[in-house]
Amino acid sequence: MTSQRKLRILVAKPGLDGHDRGAKVVARALSDAGYEVVYTGLHQTPEMIAAAAVQESVDAVGLSIMSGAHMTLFPAVIEALRARGAGDVLVFGGGIVPDEDLAPLKTAGVAQVFKPGASTEEIIKWVETHVRPRAEAG
Amino acid sequence: MANDPAELAERIASGDVRAAARLMRDLDDIRPGAIAVMKHLYPRTGRGFVLGITGNPGAGKSTVVDALISLYRAAGKRVGVVAVDPTSPFSGGAILGDRIRMQRHATDEGVFIRSLATRGHLGGLSRSTGEVVAVLDAMGYDVVIVETVGVGQDEVDVVSQAECAVVVTVPGMGDEIQAIKAGILEIADVLVVNKSDREGADRAVRDLFAMLELRGHDAAPVEIVRTVATSGKGIDELAHAIDRFRERGIHASDVPNAGGITPRRRRRAQATLRELVVDRLRRATDGALAARPELVDEVAARTTDPYTAADELVRAITASK
Ligand code: B12
Ligand SMILES: Nc1nc2c(ncn2[C@@H]2O[C@H](COP(=O)(O)OP(=O)(O)OP(=O)(O)O)[C@@H](O)[C@H]2O)c(=O)[nH]1
Ligand SMILES: [Mg+2]
Numbered sequence: 001m002t003s004q005r006k007l008r009i010l011v012a013k014p015g016l017d018g019h020d021r022g023a024k025v026v027a028r029a030l031s032d033a034g035y036e037v038v039y040t041g042l043h044q045t046p047e048m049i050a051a052a053a054v055q056e057s058v059d060a061v062g063l064s065i066m067s068g069a070h071m072t073l074f075p076a077v078i079e080a081l082r083a084r085g086a087g088d089v090l091v092f093g094g095g096i097v098p099d100e101d102l103a104p105l106k107t108a109g110v111a112q113v114f115k116p117g118a119s120t121e122e123i124i125k126w127v128e129t130h131v132r133p134r135a136e137a138g
Numbered sequence: 139m140a141n142d143p144a145e146l147a148e149r150i151a152s153g154d155v156r157a158a159a160r161l162m163r164d165l166d167d168i169r170p171g172a173i174a175v176m177k178h179l180y181p182r183t184g185r186g187f188v189l190g191i192t193g194n195p196g197a198g199k200s201t202v203v204d205a206l207i208s209l210y211r212a213a214g215k216r217v218g219v220v221a222v223d224p225t226s227p228f229s230g231g232a233i234l235g236d237r238i239r240m241q242r243h244a245t246d247e248g249v250f251i252r253s254l255a256t257r258g259h260l261g262g263l264s265r266s267t268g269e270v271v272a273v274l275d276a277m278g279y280d281v282v283i284v285e286t287v288g289v290g291q292d293e294v295d296v297v298s299q300a301e302c303a304v305v306v307t308v309p310g311m312g313d314e315i316q317a318i319k320a321g322i323l324e325i326a327d328v329l330v331v332n333k334s335d336r337e338g339a340d341r342a343v344r345d346l347f348a349m350l351e352l353r354g355h356d357a358a359p360v361e362i363v364r365t366v367a368t369s370g371k372g373i374d375e376l377a378h379a380i381d382r383f384r385e386r387g388i389h390a391s392d393v394p395n396a397g398g399i400t401p402r403r404r405r406r407a408q409a410t411l412r413e414l415v416v417d418r419l420r421r422a423t424d425g426a427l428a429a430r431p432e433l434v435d436e437v438a439a440r441t442t443d444p445y446t447a448a449d450e451l452v453r454a455i456t457a458s459k
Contacts, residue, residue: 004257006257028233031226031231031232031233032229033229034230036231037233038253039233039234040237040238040241041238047244047245048241051244052237052241054155054156056159056253057159057160084156086156134160134163136163136169
């Protein structure tokens, strides 16, 4: 049988800020690169994001955070995923994140953060090398 | 697959969302192990009510689904949703955005929303849609709502999947309604004029009514419901129209046979079966073609005619079974 394992990525905007341009640009770029992107839109709670990630069985969750609340939102999403047994879903993202926050975020389990000015080529290349299809059902 | 298929099916049927979602993924990706699990789940299907929602791009299908979820949840029903969006033929990727309109239900444990990309399948649904619906059905969701791609013309597949097909239109389409009527009025069990807060709703209802009249008096009755999905206005009327359709179906044309199987249910089973056979044959065809590249060359060079070559490939496929 011809099996086609295709990457599925959830792109979400947690928190209260309405800057969705970056999230949309990234969602579009990932789709243009051949991935299936579930876009859940603005104002998502970590719980909503984790629930959607499980129901959609995505390989990775990409968060866009422009509000300055990245130090609470990234870990909250990771925690919510773990609570639902989906700790194997890779979490990455982008937005306004000062350099000094990058290392603590990495320690908290965020795989990568792309700052304003990151090119979509750079993002796709990273996804290509770091995101792998999750294990099959079982 | 690490687990025993029967055990995995059992876990999914008793509500393991994560395992179910992964099975859906495996079905979509055509992983060999998934079929074994489906064989165990199939006997548990056939209990849920499968509702199809189709209509033009942007007509408000997802917003209607969102409002219907709220209504069915308030009535204590568990709701599954399968929302299909198109795969780009150029990149092979897709943006699955139907979920945006339904996210307020994301953490409701009585709701399971799954987005699918068409992956080249025509007819407004993905190849896997029927299977994903079956998984939700086996999990005991009372209502499973299927939202098709908004392609406007030939979302006819929804008919073979759904027990009731709702077609969503909007006011102010004028001639466009004329253009879509052939395909869409034929499949509509219930018609919705959504965005009725906009000008021209009366006229849209009149136009649709006039078109329904043209079908002659022995055509099945089709109700037209006005909605404003964003506010929920008219959604309870829509649900009632759907209920009335079901009752009519059960009492009129859709009389069960001795085994309790209605014609509509039988048609759905036939469509599922047909789909699976066609899919297997298509893949076998691709395999046979790949195995015999010289046949393609010969046809291109006109040294063999395509009819003879086709017969030979068919023989190769049937011999290998
Ligand atoms: C455009 C813009 C707006 C637009 C937003 C339009 C929209 N729908 O998105 C409008 C005018 C509405 C707006 C409003 C506000 N804004 Co404004 N806005 C900007 C601005 C100028 C550009 C943002 C942008 O769209 N960039 C283009 C996109 C493509 O880039 P990007 O979002 O950065 O995304 C890239 C990367 O960050 C990364 N990335 C982002 N998300 C993701 C996700 C994933 C998965 C990945 C892999 C990568 C990734 O990759 C992208 C591609 O390179 C920034 C300044 C700046 N230079 O960033 C301020 C800025 C973000 N805004 C800011 C503020 C304060 C506001 C307001 C509060 C202002 C006010 N007082 O009213 C309001 C709040 C509105 C709201 N509801 O939240 C601040 C935020 C400060 C902070 N975080 O500490 C900024 C930084 C300006 C500043 N220097 O003060 N804003
Ligand atoms: N004014 C008005 N807008 C509506 C109504 N219903 C939906 N919309 C808006 O119409 C837009 C499209 O709605 P969707 O529900 O995404 O439409 P859709 O048919 O699912 O779209 P596709 O899946 O992309 O084909 C959104 O901006 C909705 O908010 C309505 O009753 N009135
Ligand atoms: Mg939609």
